[in-house]
Structures are given as C-alpha cells and as structure tokens.
Amino acid sequence: MKEITNKIFYVGVNDRNKSLFEGLWPLPNGVSYNAYLIDDEKVALVDTVEVDFFMPFLENIREVLGDRKIDYVVVNHMEPDHSGSLALIRKYYPEAQIVGNKKTFDMMRGFYGVEEGLCEVKNGDTLSLGSHTLQFVLTPMVHWPETMMTLCGDVLFSGDAFGCFGALNGATIDQEMNCDTFWLEMTRYYSNIVGKYGTPVQQALKKLAGVPVSYICATHGPVWHEYVEKVIGIYDRLSRYEAEPGLVICYGTMYGNTERAAEVIARAASQAGVKNIVMYNVSQTHHSYIIRDVFRYKGLIVGAPTYNTGLYHEMDVLMAELSHKDIKGRFFGYFGSYSWASKAVGELARWNEEKLKYEPVGEPVEIKQALNADTIAQCEALGRAMAERLLAE
Ligand code: FEO
Numbered sequence: 447m448k449e450i451t452n453k454i455f456y457v458g459v460n461d462r463n464k465s466l467f468e469g470l471w472p473l474p475n476g477v478s479y480n481a482y483l484i485d486d487e488k489v490a491l492v493d494t495v496e497v498d499f500f501m502p503f504l505e506n507i508r509e510v511l512g513d514r515k516i517d518y519v520v521v522n523h524m525e526p527d528h529s530g531s532l533a534l535i536r537k538y539y540p541e542a543q544i545v546g547n548k549k550t551f552d553m554m555r556g557f558y559g560v561e562e563g564l565c566e567v568k569n570g571d572t573l574s575l576g577s578h579t580l581q582f583v584l585t586p587m588v589h590w591p592e593t594m595m596t597l598c599g600d601v602l603f604s605g606d607a608f609g610c611f612g613a614l615n616g617a618t619i620d621q622e623m624n625c626d627t628f629w630l631e632m633t634r635y636y637s638n639i640v641g642k643y644g645t646p647v648q649q650a651l652k653k654l655a656g657v658p659v660s661y662i663c664a665t666h667g668p669v670w671h672e673y674v675e676k677v678i679g680i681y682d683r684l685s686r687y688e689a690e691p692g693l694v695i696c697y698g699t700m701y702g703n704t705e706r707a708a709e710v711i712a713r714a715a716s717q718a719g720v721k722n723i724v725m726y727n728v729s730q731t732h733h734s735y736i737i738r739d740v741f742r743y744k745g746l747i748v749g750a751p752t753y754n755t756g757l758y759h760e761m762d763v764l765m766a767e768l769s770h771k772d773i774k775g776r777f778f779g780y781f782g783s784y785s786w787a788s789k790a791v792g793e794l795a796r797w798n799e800e801k802l803k804y805e806p807v808g809e810p811v812e813i814k815q816a817l818n819a820d821t822i823a824q825c826e827a828l829g830r831a832m833a834e835r836l837l838a839e
Contacts, residue, residue, distance in 0.1 A: 447509050448618040450661055450669055453485045453578070454601055457506035459499040460613035467527075467611065471638050471734045475627060476613030479527055480665050483510050484598060487576030488517040491542070492596060492603045493665055497530035504538060515539055518565070518573065520580065521546040522605040523593050524553040528665050533558040545573065547584060549592035569594075583653055587646035589639060595650070600660040607650065608677045609666035610635045619661075621672040628667060632677070634738040635666065636684050641741060641771045647685035651678070684741055687774040691836045692722025692743030696736050698729060698750035698758035703816050704783045707825050708749055710817070711781070714829025719837055720745075728760045733767050740768060745777045745836050746804065747828065748794060749811075752784035757793035765794070769801035777835050778804035779828050781811035788812060807835045 448456045458480035467473050479495035481503065489511060495503045507516070516539040521529060524546075532554065535542065543565045546554065554560045567573070569584040581597040589606045596603040610632035617623040640647065662670040662677060670677050695712050699705035705727065712723055722743060726736050728750070740746055750761035757765070778798050782790030791812045798804055808831030811824040 447506050450482070450619060450663065451601065452599070454598065454663075455483045455485065455510045456618045456669065457481050457483050457491070457503065457510065458614075459495050459502050459506070461496065461499065462613050468639075471611075471634075472732050473611055475611065475631065477611050478614045478666055480663065480667075480669075481528075482603060482663050483507060484575055484578050485510060486578045488574075489514065490518040490520055490575055490580065491516050491535070492520045492663070493522055493528045493605075494519070494531035494535055496527045497534065500531045500534050503531055516542040518542060518575070519544045520596050520603070521550050521554070522596055522603060523590060523665065524550055524557065525590060525606075526557065528605075529554070529557065532560060536560060536563070545582075547582070547592060547594055549586075550594075553592055583650075585646070585650035585653065587643045588650045589643065595654075597657065600658050601663060602654070602657070602659045602661065603663045605665055606640060607647065607664065608662050608670060608681060609664035612667055614668065618669050619671050620668045623668065625668065625673065629680075630738070632667070632680060633684065633741060634734055636681065637738045637741040637771065638734045641684070641737070641773070644685040644687060644772065647681060651682055651685070687741070689744040689776070690722060690742060691720070691745075691839055692724070693720050693745035693747065693832060693836060694724050694726070694736065694739045694743050695747045695749075696726040696728050696731075696764065697748065698761045699727065700751055700753075700758075703813060704749050704751050704781075706817055707781055707783070707811065707813055707821070710822055710825040711747055711749075711779075711829040714826040715833045718830045718833030720833045728764050733764050736764060737767060737771060740773060740776065744775070744839065745779075745807070745832050747779040747781070747832060749781040749783075750790050750794070751782065752787060752789040755787055755789055757790050761790075762793070765797040765801070769797065773802075776802075776804040777807045777832060778802065779806070779808045779810070779832050781813070781825065781828065783813040783815070785815055788814075805835075807832050
C-alpha cells in the first residue's frame with residue numbers, strides 16, 4: 447500500500463459500482479472511501495470504509511501490518527461510508543480501542559451496537575502512538591454533529607472536509623496524478639454534501655488557522671500535498687458563498703416555449719458582456735450539477751411552465767433543494783409560461799421571497815402560450831438587467 451509519509455499508509459478502497467452516493471448524487475467517476483494506517487509502537491487506523499468493501503479493506507490493512515494488531519481505530523466521522531466496517535474491524539481486531547467523542551459513541555451504539563473498548567476524546571486531546579502523536583479537533587457539522595479531524599504532525603486527517611467525488615485511478619497523492627477531473631467534482635461534492643454547513647466549515651477553518659499542514663488526508667478523493675493551499679482556498683470560498691460573476695440559467699420545458707425564452711435571455715446577457723453562462727434543462731441535468739454551479743456563479747435565472755395548476759415539478763424540486771442549501775448573496779431572475787392558467791411565475795416569486803431570499807433582478811417575464819414580440823423584448827430586458835447587475839459587482 448502507498449506510504450504517504452513517515453509510516454502513514456493509505457488503506458482505502460474505490461467504489462466504481464455505486465451509481466448514486468447517499469442514494470442521491472450521481473457518481474460518473476466513482477468515489478473512494480479513504481482510510482489510513484499509522485504504523486508506530488502503537489498502530490492506529492484512521493476511519494474505515496463502507497461495509498461492502500470490507501474484504502479488500504482488510505487485505506490492504508494486512509498488506510501493511512501482516513499479523514500485527516491494531517491498537518486504535520480513530521473514528522472521525524460516523525456516516526456509514528466511513529464507519530460501515532467498524533463492527534467487522536472489531537471482530538478481526540477485538541483488542542483495538544475505538545477513539546471518538548461523546549457524540550461519536552452515541553451514534554456507534556445506534557448503528558452498530560458497539561459499546562465497549564471505547565476511548566473518548568475532547569477537543570484538543572492528544573494520544574501518543576510512539577513517535578507519532580495524534581491531536582483531535584472537534585469540527586461539528588462538517589458534515590455531521592460528531593465530526594472531528596485528527597492531526598498527526600503536519601498531516602491532517604480531515605474527514606469529509608476537502609474531499610471530492612471520483613475514484614483514485616492508481617495514484618493516491620495529488621502530485622502523482624492529473625487532478626483536472628477533481629476540481630469541479632470537489633465543488634459538486636462540497637455544494638451538495640456539505641454546502642448547507644458553511645458556518646461550521648468556517649469555524650473549522652478558524653480552528654485550523656496557523657496549523658502547518660503538509661498533507662490533507664480526506665475521506666474521499668486524492669491525498670492533498672501539492673494543492674493543500676488550493677483546496678483550503680476552495681473550501682474557504684465556497685463556505686463563505688463567494689461566487690464568480692457568471693450566470694446559471696435553468697429551465698423546465700414541455701414543448702420548447704419556455705426553452706426558447708431561456709435562449710433569448712441567455713443571448714441578451716451574453717451580448718451585454720457576461721462570459722460565464724451555463725444553461726440547463728432541469729429535466730435533463732441532475733440537480734447536483736445545477737446546485738454546484740449556483741455555488742460557482744453569482745447570477746441565477748430560472749424559468750418553468752405551469753403544470754397541474756402549480757410549478758413544473760422538476761423545477762419545484764430544484765427550488766426545494768436550493769432552499770435547503772442556505773446559499774447566500776445570489777442575484778435572482780425568473781420567468782415562466784402557461785397555456786390557460788397562470789401559476790409558475792407566482793410560485794417562483796414565492797420560492798424566492800419565502801425561502802431563497804436572493805436579490806431580485808429585472809422584471810419577471812410571463813409568457814402565455816408562445817413567445818411574441820412583447821415577451822421577447824421582456825426576456826431581452828431580463829437578460830440585460832442580470833448582466834448589468836453582475837458586471838456592476
Ligand atoms: Fe463521506 Fe459524511 O460521509
């Protein structure tokens with residue numbers, strides 16, 4: 447197995463079989479469940495892997511340790527993609543003490559019935575393994591309440607933080623691979639999995655400020671070494687909801703009328719100077735990609751038809767998902783269409799007024815049946831208004 451540095455080994459696994467992470471989020475490039483072994487006078491395993499992968503995980507551990515035992519299992523996070531193998535690890539290594547905090551152990555009882563051989567730690571506590579010393583940093587809500595990170599010298603075992611989707615194709619450390627595919631997947635991972643918890647992420651970053659970190663060993667994705675500063679910067683910007691001056695236009699459409707309005711709006715925004723414009727048919731693109739881009743870009747224009755005297759279903763779902771993310775400081779425009787009863791535009795207004803609370807930009811456009819000269823002009827005005835607001839930033 448790969449030695450990351452100073453007797454710290456990668457023992458994680460890759461999952462290229464699952465199509466939806468948490469049953470929700472597509473995994474076009476798979477995902478890795480990362481775990482690490484620290485080989486010292488006392489041996490510590492940091493996190494485990496999803497239970498389906500227990501046997502290859504055990505083989506990875508044995509490749510490093512042979513028949514030697516594990517003394518400690520550090521549980522930074524209890525979500526089952528990382529804790530799923532705990533009960534089996536306990537069977538294979540019955541003497542191992544499980545290290546976690548009070549909230550960890552409450553969940554451990556509930557998920558796995560594990561109640562004995564526990565070593566409870568508090569924020570700042572340390573644990574000596576011999577030449578390595580672990581220090582525990584409690585980082586609640588990055589991503590669950592029990593989440594913590596573990597420092598070992600200049601190596602940070604960060605749990606989900608700084609992680610991303612994408613299996614590891616041979617290499618483990620960023621400097622050994624082309625990381626291009628990981629950057630957008632890091633944003634999609636952050637925005638959909640951790641994105642609701644911007645304030646706790648900021649608090650965690652403050653706790654870690656000034657700590658020299660040369661390696662970030664997250665629970666998903668590459669081990670960061672060359673790009674430590676870059677990934678901390680990405681998490682810092684995303685958790686402050688900072689965005690680039692770009693525009694997301696997404697729409698639902700049944701027969702193309704709402705889609706044509708979206709095209710007119712996009713052309714007007716482009717002609718007014720907005721270079722970063724992404725467009726999505728909300729029925730064709732999984733919401734996780736749209737949410738990713740709402741984290742990336744400052745402007746959002748949404749449009750949908752009226753359906754069943756309400757808002758087109760896929761757009762309603764997207765609005766609900768966006769409202770769960772608590773994204774702050776975006777500009778919002780909207781439009782809609784109807785055949786005989788107007789509803790969609792009013793519903794989009796309600797979503798923003800009651801839940802999203804983004805800054806409204808331009809006049810909403812409502813199209814009865816198909817576009818005409820008046821509504822084309824209104825769409826152009828909406829695109830220009832958004833462009834002006836974005837470029838004024
Ligand atoms: Fe990768 Fe929150 O678990």
